Amino acid sequence: MVKICCIGAGYVGGPTMAVIALKCPTIEVAVVDISVPKILAWNSDQLPIYEPGLDEVVKQCRGKNLFFSTDVERHVSEADIIFVSVNTPTKTRGLGAGKAADLTYWESAARMIADVSKTDKIVVEKSTVPVKTAEAIEKILTHNSKGIKYQILSNPEFLAEGTAIKDLFNPDRVLIGGRETPDGLKAIQALKSVYAQWVPEERILTTNLWSAELSKLAANAFLAQRISSINAMSALCEATGADVSQVSHAVGKDTRIGPKFLNASVGFGGSCFQKDILNLIYICECNGLNEVAGYWKQVIKVNDYQKNRFVNRVVSSMFNTVSGKKIAILGFAFKKDTGDTRETPAIDVCKGLLGDKAKLSVYDPQVTEDQIQRDLSMNKFDWDHPIHLQPVSPTAAKEVSFAWDPYEATKDAHGVCILTEWDEFKTLDFQRIFKQMQKPAFVFDGRNVVDVQKLREIGFIVYSIGKPLDPWLKDMPVMA
Numbered sequence: 417m418v419k420i421c422c423i424g425a426g427y428v429g430g431p432t433m434a435v436i437a438l439k440c441p442t443i444e445v446a447v448v449d450i451s452v453p454k455i456l457a458w459n460s461d462q463l464p465i466y467e468p469g470l471d472e473v474v475k476q477c478r479g480k481n482l483f484f485s486t487d488v489e490r491h492v493s494e495a496d497i498i499f500v501s502v503n504t505p506t507k508t509r510g511l512g513a514g515k516a517a518d519l520t521y522w523e524s525a526a527r528m529i530a531d532v533s534k535t536d537k538i539v540v541e542k543s544t545v546p547v548k549t550a551e552a553i554e555k556i557l558t559h560n561s562k563g564i565k566y567q568i569l570s571n572p573e574f575l576a577e578g579t580a581i582k583d584l585f586n587p588d589r590v591l592i593g594g595r596e597t598p599d600g601l602k603a604i605q606a607l608k609s610v611y612a613q614w615v616p617e618e619r620i621l622t623t624n625l626w627s628a629e630l631s632k633l634a635a636n637a638f639l640a641q642r643i644s645s646i647n648a649m650s651a652l653c654e655a656t657g658a659d660v661s662q663v664s665h666a667v668g669k670d671t672r673i674g675p676k677f678l679n680a681s682v683g684f685g686g687s688c689f690q691k692d693i694l695n696l697i698y699i700c701e702c703n704g705l706n707e708v709a710g711y712w713k714q715v716i717k718v719n720d721y722q723k724n725r726f727v728n729r730v731v732s733s734m735f736n737t738v739s740g741k742k743i744a745i746l747g748f749a750f751k752k753d754t755g756d757t758r759e760t761p762a763i764d765v766c767k768g769l770l771g772d773k774a775k776l777s778v779y780d781p782q783v784t785e786d787q788i789q790r791d792l793s794m795n796k797f798d799w800d801h802p803i804h805l806q807p808v809s810p811t812a813a814k815e816v817s818f819a820w821d822p823y824e825a826t827k828d829a830h831g832v833c834i835l836t837e838w839d840e841f842k843t844l845d846f847q848r849i850f851k852q853m854q855k856p857a858f859v860f861d862g863r864n865v866v867d868v869q870k871l872r873e874i875g876f877i878v879y880s881i882g883k884p885l886d887p888w889l890k891d892m893p894v895m896a
């Protein structure tokens with residue numbers, strides 16, 4: 417029986433391996449992690465991540481051919497194929513701080529593989545890594561090899577959180593990069609035969625190592641660029657009276673452009689987009705490609721601008737101050753159908769409002785109070801370091817409260833900010849919310865989920881990103 421081991425039981429390692437186990441009953445899959453609580457959770461009824469459809473997949477194979485374990489060394493030494501899906505955050509200090517990928521976790525995984533291996537291995541980069549990481553990993557492995565042969569493959573993951581299981585069942589493509597040597601091609605075939613159990617052959621692309629590594633960074637940069645493009649348009653729509661939803665619909669009808677990823681919002685978030693673009697920028701700069709680096713930098717700048725613009729709209733509409741005012745924050749996750757808050761725009765918006773001394777009441781159906789407190793008291797880029805648990809700042813704690821439902825969050829509030837597009841926000845009883853709020857009552861829709869006209873009829877002053885401005889807002893220009 418072929419044995420697979422995946423190092424890292426996170427948002428990628430857990431779902432990806434669960435789907436491989438489900439689709440390949442003759443393969444034994446072990447997912448290992450240094451985090452004991454995470455592995456305990458994977459072995460319980462309360463999985464450590466929320467992802468639609470994941471529970472069912474895990475329940476079907478756990479204990480049969482899918483195992484979650486902290487015995488990293490045993491499973492690594494027994495495996496034929498080792499996936500490495502550890503975190504690769506942005507470096508917080510030293511050379512390349514704030515831009516380059518931190519490969520500490522990756523390197524320690526590679527050294528551990530070299531230490532415990534007794535048979536030949538295929539080592540698969542699942543984490544998103546800088547171009548040429550495979551070369552570095554190969555060096556670590558071969559210099560410590562004790563005669564064991566390693567083949568390194570790059571197999572970046574393209575799943576999106578919130579639709580991970582759907583994406584894994586039916587991927588647009590699976591990308592496998594490897595060395596163009598006989599042993600390299602053999603390793604590519606071995607991994608290809610795993611995916612071929614459920615992915616049509618024509619969707620399994622094989623390339624050289626560097627193309628595979630770069631394609632992942634490029635794909636995330638292109639996706640984020642579309643969001644920044646429509647967000648840049650949203651600012652112009654507000655200035656001119658155009659409606660961004662109409663513009664994106666019209667633009668997206670062009671088959672050369674397509675309709676996806678053209679929703680204006682308070683900004684993109686998630687663990688990958690910003691980190692991967694920063695990494696791309698760093699690689700460009702290291703190669704002397706400053707113009708190219710500058711081009712991609714702008715995608716992040718527009719994203720930061722959009723978050724700032726949103727905060728400024730809130731503050732300027734409410735008579736230029738939110739000091740002491742209760743603002744309800746509906747949604748904290750970086751998008752719907754996930755509990756993940758890494759780099760969520762809600763962090764910057766909340767910090768911006770707290771900076772103006774607002775009192776926040778936060779409701780999110782999938783994010784815990786502890787998580788929100790941690791996020792609001794953490795420095796940028798610190799979130800992705802697993803051993804890093806920051807103390808909650810006492811000042812942040814006092815100004816932020818947590819609500820169990822949207823009605824509690826909005827009670828006596830002066831304003832409501834919608835920061836995640838959870839479906840349940842579309843069907844809220846806004847009449848009831850209006851009645852219990854301070855007047856004038858404001859709604860700031862950072863995801864364009866509410867029916868603006870209906871809310872205005874109820875009596876709300878509504879700001880919806882990229883939509884024609886409420887007369888109230890027209891008289892209160894925003895300084896961005």
Ligand SMILES: NC(=O)c1ccc[n+]([C@@H]2O[C@H](COP(=O)([O-])OP(=O)(O)OC[C@H]3O[C@@H](n4cnc5c(N)ncnc54)[C@H](O)[C@@H]3O)[C@@H](O)[C@H]2O)c1
Pocket residue numbers: 423424425426427428429448449450451454488501502503504521522524525542543544545573574575576577687688802
């Ligand atoms: N989250 C996504 O949507 C997504 C999508 C595609 C690619 N990626 C990439 O995949 C990689 C993993 O992302 P994630 O979101 O799953 O991260 P994550 O933080 O959810 O999971 C990483 C796990 O690796 C574990 N780990 C770290 N070092 C280890 C070691 N030496 N031995 C054993 N376990 C170790 C951590 O404890 C953690 O549980 C990153 O490079 C990311 O960029 C993420």
